[in-house]
Structure formats: structure tokens, C-alpha cells
Amino acid sequence: xxxxxxxxxxxxxxxxxxxxxxxxxxxxxxxxxxxxxxxxxxxxxxxxxxxxxxxxxxxxxxxxxxxxxxxxxxxxxxxxxxxxxxxxxxxxxxxxxxxxxxxxxxxxxxxxxxxxxxxxxxxxxxxxxxxxxxxxxxxxxxxxxxxxxxxxxxxxxxxxxxxxxxxxxxxxxxxxxxxxxxxxxxxxxxxxxxxxxxxxxxxxxxxxxxxxxxxxxxxxxxxxxxxxxxxxxxxxxxxxxxxxxxxxxxxxxxxxxxxxxxxxxxxxxxxxxxxxxxxxxxxxxxxxxxxxxxxxxxxxxxxxxxxxxxxxxxxxxxxxxxxxxxxxxxxxxxxxxxxxxxxxxxxxxxxxxxxxxxxxxxxxxxxxxxxxxxxxxxxxxxxxxxxxx
Amino acid sequence: xxxxxxxxxxxxxxxxxxxxxxxxxxxxxxxxxxxxxxxxxxxxxxxxxxxxxxxxxxxxxxxxxxxxxxxxxxxxxxxxxxxxxxxxxxxxxxxxxxxxxxxxxxxxxxxxxxxxxxxxxxxxxxxxxxxxxxxxxxxxxxxxxxxxxxxxxxxxxxxxxxxxxxxxxxxxxxxxxxxxxxxxxxxxxxxxxxxxxxxxxxxxxxxxxxxxxxxxxxxxxxxxxxxxxxxxxxxxxxxxxxxxxxxxxxxxxxxxxxxxxxxxxxxxxxxxxxxxxxxxxxxxxxxxxxxxxxxxxxxxxxxxxxxxxxxxxxxxxxxxxxxxxxxxxxxxxxxxxxxxxxxxxxxxxxxxxxxxxxxxxxxxxxxxxxxxxxxxxxxxxxxxxxxxxxxxxxxxxxxxxxxxxxxxxxxxxxxxxxxxxxxxxxxxxxxxxxxxxxxxxxxxxxxxxx
Numbered sequence: 001x002x003x004x005x006x007x008x009x010x011x012x013x014x015x016x017x018x019x020x021x022x023x024x025x026x027x028x029x030x031x032x033x034x035x036x037x038x039x040x041x042x043x044x045x046x047x048x049x050x051x052x053x054x055x056x057x058x059x060x061x062x063x064x065x066x067x068x069x070x071x072x073x074x075x076x077x078x079x080x081x082x083x084x085x086x087x088x089x090x091x092x093x094x095x096x097x098x099x100x101x102x103x104x105x106x107x108x109x110x111x112x113x114x115x116x117x118x119x120x121x122x123x124x125x126x127x128x129x130x131x132x133x134x135x136x137x138x139x140x141x142x143x144x145x146x147x148x149x150x151x152x153x154x155x156x157x158x159x160x161x162x163x164x165x166x167x168x169x170x171x172x173x174x175x176x177x178x179x180x181x182x183x184x185x186x187x188x189x190x191x192x193x194x195x196x197x198x199x200x201x202x203x204x205x206x207x208x209x210x211x212x213x214x215x216x217x218x219x220x221x222x223x224x225x226x227x228x229x230x231x232x233x234x235x236x237x238x239x240x241x242x243x244x245x246x247x248x249x250x251x252x253x254x255x256x257x258x259x260x261x262x263x264x265x266x267x268x269x270x271x272x273x274x275x276x277x278x279x280x281x282x283x284x285x286x287x288x289x290x291x292x293x294x295x296x297x298x299x300x301x302x303x304x305x306x307x308x309x310x311x312x313x314x315x316x317x318x319x320x321x322x323x324x325x326x327x328x329x330x331x332x333x334x335x336x337x338x339x340x341x342x343x344x345x346x347x348x349x350x351x352x353x354x355x356x357x358x359x360x361x362x363x364x365x366x367x368x369x370x371x372x373x374x375x376x377x378x379x380x381x382x383x384x385x386x387x388x389x
Numbered sequence: 390x391x392x393x394x395x396x397x398x399x400x401x402x403x404x405x406x407x408x409x410x411x412x413x414x415x416x417x418x419x420x421x422x423x424x425x426x427x428x429x430x431x432x433x434x435x436x437x438x439x440x441x442x443x444x445x446x447x448x449x450x451x452x453x454x455x456x457x458x459x460x461x462x463x464x465x466x467x468x469x470x471x472x473x474x475x476x477x478x479x480x481x482x483x484x485x486x487x488x489x490x491x492x493x494x495x496x497x498x499x500x501x502x503x504x505x506x507x508x509x510x511x512x513x514x515x516x517x518x519x520x521x522x523x524x525x526x527x528x529x530x531x532x533x534x535x536x537x538x539x540x541x542x543x544x545x546x547x548x549x550x551x552x553x554x555x556x557x558x559x560x561x562x563x564x565x566x567x568x569x570x571x572x573x574x575x576x577x578x579x580x581x582x583x584x585x586x587x588x589x590x591x592x593x594x595x596x597x598x599x600x601x602x603x604x605x606x607x608x609x610x611x612x613x614x615x616x617x618x619x620x621x622x623x624x625x626x627x628x629x630x631x632x633x634x635x636x637x638x639x640x641x642x643x644x645x646x647x648x649x650x651x652x653x654x655x656x657x658x659x660x661x662x663x664x665x666x667x668x669x670x671x672x673x674x675x676x677x678x679x680x681x682x683x684x685x686x687x688x689x690x691x692x693x694x695x696x697x698x699x700x701x702x703x704x705x706x707x708x709x710x711x712x713x714x715x716x717x718x719x720x721x722x723x724x725x726x727x728x729x730x731x732x733x734x735x736x737x738x739x740x741x742x743x744x745x746x747x748x749x750x751x752x753x754x755x756x757x758x759x760x761x762x763x764x765x766x767x768x769x770x771x772x773x774x775x776x777x778x779x780x781x782x783x784x785x786x787x788x789x790x791x792x793x794x795x796x797x798x799x800x801x802x803x804x805x806x807x808x809x810x811x812x813x814x815x816x817x818x819x820x821x822x823x824x825x826x827x828x829x830x831x832x833x834x835x836x837x838x839x
Contacts, residue, residue, distance in 0.1 A: 005723055036727070037723065037728060037760065040761075041721050044821045045821045045823035046823065049758055049759050049813075050739065050816070051736075054761070054818065055760065056739075057767065128763055129763075266768075317767050322783075374799070378799075382624055
């Protein structure tokens with residue numbers, strides 16, 4: 001490692017002000033700090049600092065996403081082989097999916113980080129680690145058949161308009177990964193909805209076995225074909241078509257466990273989102289006006305991206321409510337709206353994406369009222385003290 | 390009977406190098422008073438280089454509050470007025486003479502003196518500067534009517550000195566100090582001690598005060614946290630606070646009629662071979678403490694504790710309000726993919742490291758920032774180590790935006806920079822919060838005055 005360090009020290013001056021590659025300062029810095037924790041020491045305030053930094057935080061989230069990603073890769077292969085009616089082993093399935101998903105990951109990272117690097121350099125900041133997570137989330141929430149150029153366009157849009165326009169990581173209002181998906185959803189609806197996009201090759205001229213539809217359980221439900229919803233165990237383990245990372249609830253729960261055990265993800269949001277979804281479903285169950293309303297709570301939660309959204313998307317600390325009390329409200333309403341949109345709006349089979357984006361909009365408002373309550377309490381105390389004098 | 394205040398949020402950072410309970414005397418011939426130790430004071434000199442001074446002779450005073458004067462802790466000659474950029478006075482250095490000569494302020498029983506007489510004695514001797522106030526953590530204004538005076542009988546910061554031990558033999562001075570303070574407020578005097586601990590008789594024998602037992606991790610020893618739970622400071626209200634050793638110093642003024650600036654400090658930190666207590670005179674030059682070569686070549690000398698102390702030079706001087714010296718390693722090294730490693734030798738509040746598996750372990754932590762500065766990203770973290778009914782991040786943002794109304798609304802009068810020290814420690818975005826809070830307090834004080 002000493003040789004690497006020596007080399008970095010040697011070339012560093014060229015990237016600093018007045019150097020030959022001054023314009024790549026942020027890029028160099030990003031790679032240098034990736035390889036080595038910087039040697040900066042504390043100047044003001046506390047002399048010692050916690051070893052937890054943004055890189056560590058973000059890598060924990062990425063680790064938590066790994067089970068969903070790895071399963072998603074396998075499932076891409078599994079679903080493909082199912083659709084063409086051929087048998088394949090675990091590794092064959094995985095390898096097939098790996099080759100399909102890897103390009104999406106690469107395109108997502110390259111286009112997103114490209115924008116981040118440019119803005120960091122332009123602002124004179126260090127490159128923020130936020131996109132390391134967004135860049136991994138994006139491939140997990142799109143169908144496998146998505147054209148790569150669309151991923152690039154949508155990612156660049158989300159990072160530029162959704163994040164950098166607001167001032168970069170920490171200032172954005174909407175979850176960048178979800179914004180990417182929303183962009184795809186409204187700009188290229190044909191490529192992200194329907195029965196054909198979820199299975200690799202289905203949009204082409206693959207020889208599909210008779211009777212294979214490729215529809216996700218959720219779109220079956222939206223069309224009223226409730227008998228086509230697979231058994232709970234399939235929903236739980238994830239042997240179903242769907243966005244790459246959303247299918248296996250088991251993998252998502254492993255990720256949730258990692259986030260909760262490390263304290264990086266908010267248990268308040270995860271729990272309250274779940275509660276919101278369950279309570280909304282129970283209310284529907286009570287009315288039972290149509291077949292969709294009669295679906296039980298467990299199935300509702302296992303369907304589509306509800307759990308993935310609750311664990312990985314709603315918990316984004318920047319776009320969620322920032323006060324603890326606000327997190328309860330925010331999560332609960334996210335769950336409620338997700339089920340509400342699902343059941344009442346047949347045009348959007350999945351409500352989670354829109355529910356979270358909607359609640360992203362309201363998060364600052366929720367925080368405002370929570371903080372206002374604290375302010376009122378303080379003012380009351382002061383008033384009381386004055387009266388007692 | 391005392392009530393128990395339970396502090397649930399917070400964090401005890403366990404470091405190597407706790408002082409053993411042994412007091413040695415240490416002295417040298419150089420002392421100094423540093424104007425920067427006093428928040429918001431603009432120093433005007435009363436002496437020039439070469440002047441002879443006694444212990445208790447004025448060295449400088451505050452330009453904006455001329456009755457607040459700062460006196461020499463020792464007798465001798467003003468050897469140097471040490472200045473920095475723009476001729477800012479950094480240190481007034483004193484070279485001691487053979488024996489200690491004291492200015493006389495006449496001994497007297499404080500209970501028999503009027504409030505005015507007590508004030509005059511404290512102001513003239515310069516001992517007044519030991520009495521500070523919330524909000525702003527500035528030296529108290531003798532004209533004010535504080536609604537309470539609070540004395541925190543314990544310091545919960547890492548490796549902090551134990552006041553029960555320090556005040557073991559100071560009962561008389563401490564109680565006399567309490568007598569004097571009791572004349573200065575119509576409100577209550579609160580003394581807090583750690584619950585479940587043997588308490589120095591000085592504390593337990595104090596009469597006419599309210600005793601509180603406090604449990605919980607750091608920052609439970611901070612006066613700001615305690616007063617928040619006892620009697621919060623609202624807009625326009627003032628609470629005074631005094632360090633327990635300073636109470637004894639006040640007591641000695643009335644018992645002996647002189648400014649006895651001696652105090653006991655703890656020499657601590659992982660880079661100190663024999664951490665222990667020392668009896669010194671305030672403002673002492675620190676070189677005799679650091680004579681022994683540290684284990685490492687590059688260490689940081691801190692006057693105070695690792696969270697709130699001031700970085701000092703090896704030949705620097707003890708901070709006026711500090712009862713502790715800490716020496717820890719500097720962290721100016723690169724660590725290869727450190728953010729990805731388990732890093733078992735580091736202590737973290739976060740469970741993404743493994744220090745929580747080994748709660749008893751004491752650590753040797755260095756001054757590395759451990760990452761790069763970022764915007765506020767994570768939420769709900771600071772609240773875990775901030776035991777007040779205040780939203781820390783929202784308050785910091787209000788300060789950064791210089792939004793006075795919002796700062797007031799969110800409770801800036803109740804906080805001090807030291808209350809944010811733990812938030813600063815655990816912050817993954819590496820924000821210098823204590824500096825932000827200080828700026829906010831200075832800003833709002835200026836606006837209120839204007």
C-alpha cells in the first residue's frame with residue numbers, strides 16, 4: 001500500500017490549484033479518499049471524532065442491498081429459463097442474470113457519478129457518497145428489459161434536476177432513485193409497465209412456452225385476476241417476475257436487519273410504513289367492496305415493491321421527515337397511500353413509488369409542525385415564568 | 390432528600406489514561422492569563438511589560454464592562470505581553486519572584502456582609518471572573534438578578550477529574566464560598582452530584598442549597614443539561630454557574646482575604662505515562678507536565694478534555710477554567726480503505742463498528758477527523774446524545790441561516806457549545822458544531838445588545 005500512497009502523494013500536486021489537472025481535483029479527491037482515509041486532523045471543537053463517516057454509512061446500505069441484488073440476478077435467470085421452458089442450475093441462472101443486470105448497474109453509476117463529479121468540481125466540494133446508494137438502488141427498481149440509454153437519461157435527469165439543482169446530497173427534496181423510476185414511468189411507460197418487460201428477452205422474439213404470461217402478481221391483481229397471484233411462499237422467497245431487487249422479501253428482510261442492527265436505517269420509518277400499509281388494508285378488508293379490497297394484509301405487503309420501498313426508499317434520511325416524531329407520521333402515511341393508490345388506481349399497479357414521492361413532498365411540512373409544537377411548548381414555559389414573577 | 394435527575398441519552402467515551410487518585414505539587418516560574426479563555430471579553434491592559442504585580446493585582450479589564458477585571462494568579466513581573474495577528478493580546482505572561490506576595494482584600498464572614506460588599510470584593514479581586522452565566526457562557530454581570538446559581542459537582546467528560554476527590558480537604562473554603570454566593574441571588578443555589586457515588590463532605594454539608602443527584606452518561610455533568618432539567622433558561626432569564634473548585638477559591642477570598650489561585654488539576658490521556666492529579670496555581674506553564682518524552686513523536690496537548698478542550702503548545706499555559714490536561718496522539722496519517730475495515734481499535738457510537746461488543750474497553754483515540762466534511766445527511770442521530778427537549782440539527786441550521794427568531798424559538802438560550810460536543814463527535818458529516826453554536830451565541834448576544 002505504501003507504493004500506492006507514494007504514487008498518490010507524487011501526483012497530488014498536479015490536481016491541486018495551479019496544477020496541470022486542476023479541473024479534476026474533485027475526481028482525484030474522491031479516488032484518493034476512497035483508497036485512504038484522509039490524514040486531516042481536528043482543528044476546531046472536539047479533538048476526537050467518531051470513525052463513522054459518510055463512506056462507512058453508505059457502504060453499510062450497499063451491503064444491506066446485496067442480498068436483494070444477488071437474488072435479483074438469480075431470479076432474472078430463473079424467470080428467463082422458466083419463460084422459454086428450459087432447465088437451468090443455480091449458477092447458470094445467476095450468471096445469466098448477472099450479465100443482464102451488470103450493464104444496468106454500470107450505466108447507472110457512470111451516468112449518475114458523472115453528474116456528481118462535474119457538480120462537485122464546479123462547486124469546489126468533495127464528491128458526496130450519496131449516489132453510491134442511489135446508483136445501486138436504481139438497477140434494483142427497474143425491469144430487467146429496460147433499455148440502457150433510458151437508464152442513463154433518467155439517472156442524469158434525477159441527479160441534475162432532483163438533487164444537484166437543490167444543492168446536492170443533503171438538500172434534495174425527492175429520493176433520487178425513485179425520481180429516476182418516476183421519470184421512466186411517465187416518459188417511457190411502455191418500457192416499465194405491462195407484462196413483457198419483467199422477463200429478460202420477452203420483448204424480443206424469444207420462444208415463450210405456452211401459457212407463460214410474464215405478468216407480475218401486482219399487474220394480475222390490477223387486472224382483477226386474483227387467482228393468478230402466486231402462493232405466499234413464492235411471494236416471500238421471490239420466485240416471481242418484478243423489478244430486479246423487489247421480488248424476494250427474504251432478501252429485503254436480511255437487508256432490513258443489517259440496517260436496523262447498525263442503526264443506519266430508521267426503525268421508526270420501517271415500522272410505521274408497515275403499520276400504515278397493514279391498517280389501510282384492514283380498513284379495506286372491513287369494507288370489502290370489491291375483490292381487491294378483500295386481499296389480506298400479508299399478501300398486500302408481500303406484493304410488488306411495498307417492502308423494498310419501506311426498507312430502502314422511505315428510509316432515505318434526507319428526503320424523509322427529519323424529526324423522530326415526524327418519522328412516525330411520514331412512514332405511516334406512506335404505507336397508507338401506497339395501498340390506497342394500489343387499490344383505487346388501476347392505471348398504476350404499484351402505489352409505493354408514488355406514495356413515497358408524495359410523502360417526500362410533505363416531509364418538510366410534517367417536520368415544520370413537529371418543530372412548531374416544540375416551539376409552542378417553550379413559549380408557553382416562558383410565558384408562565386413571566387406570569388409567576 | 391434529593392431528587393434524582395435521570396439523563397438517558399448520551400455517551401461515555403472510555404479513554405486510556407485516567408488520573409490515579411494521588412496529588413503531587415508542581416510549580417514553575419512562568420504563568421499567564423489568556424484573554425481568549427473568556428468569551429466575549431475585549432481586553433484592555435492595566436499593566437505594561439516590566440511592571441511588578443502581586444497575586445490579585447489587575448492585569449487587564451473588559452473594555453465593554455470595565456468593572457470586570459482580570460488579576461494575576463501569582464506575584465512577580467509582567468515578563469511579556471504576547472500578541473498575535475493585528476496585535477491581538479493572546480497571553481499576559483508573568484515571571485514569578487521568589488515568594489508569593491498577595492494583594493490584601495480583607496478577610497470577612499460573607500454572612501455578615503451585604504450583597505454590595507460581597508460583589509465589590511469579588512470584582513476587585515478578579516475572582517468574579519470565575520462566575521459565569523447562561524445564556525452565552527460569558528462572565529456574569531454583577532448587575533443581573535440570576536434566577537438560580539448552579540454548581541455541577543461532577544464532570545462527566547472523558548477522563549474528567551473527580552471533584553469529590555479534589556474537594557476532600559476543602560470543605561471549609563467551599564462552604565464559605567456557598568455562603569458568599571447565597572447572598573448574590575434571590576433564587577436557589579443548586580448543587581448536583583452523581584447519584585450512587587460517595588460524595589465529598591463539602592457538597593453534602595452545604596446548607597441552604599438544593600441538592601440534586603444525577604444519573605446517566607455524559608453530558609449529564611454539563612450545567613446546561615442539568616439546568617435544562619431543573620429550571621430551564623428562557624428568553625430574558627439568567628442562570629449563573631460556578632465550578633466547584635472556584636467556589637472554594639471564592640471561599641478562600643473571604644477566609645484569608647486574598648486571591649489564592651491554586652487548584653488541583655488532572656493530568657490525563659493515553660500518552661501520559663503516569664496520569665495523576667497535581668496541585669498547581671491557575672495559568673501555570675505546562676512544560677513541566679510534559680517533560681517526559683511522550684510515547685509518540687506527534688501528540689496533541691489539550692487544556693481541558695478531549696471534547697471541549699483547547700489545543701495548546703507544549704510550552705503553553707493552563708486555561709483559566711480548565712481543571713484537566715489531556716494528551717492524545719495526533720491522527721495525521723492515511724489509513725488504507727479505513728472506512729471499509731472493521732477497525733477494532735476505534736471507538737464508535739455507531740453499531741457499524743464493533744466497539745459495542747466490548748463495552749468495558751478503554752481506547753487510545755487520536756485526532757484524525759476520520760472522514761471528509763459533508764452536508765447534514767443522517768437524521769435522528771444527534772438526538773441520541775443530546776438530552777434536551779431541543780432539536781439540535783434544526784437549531785444548528787437556524788444558526789447557520791442567522792435566523793434570530795428561529796434560534797430563540799428553538800432554544801438557543803439553553804445551550805452552550807459544550808452541549809453539542811457529543812453531537813460533533815458522532816457526526817458522520819464531520820461538522821464543527823461547537824464553533825457554529827459559539828458563532829450563534831456571539832451573534833445573538835451582539836444583536837440583543839444593539
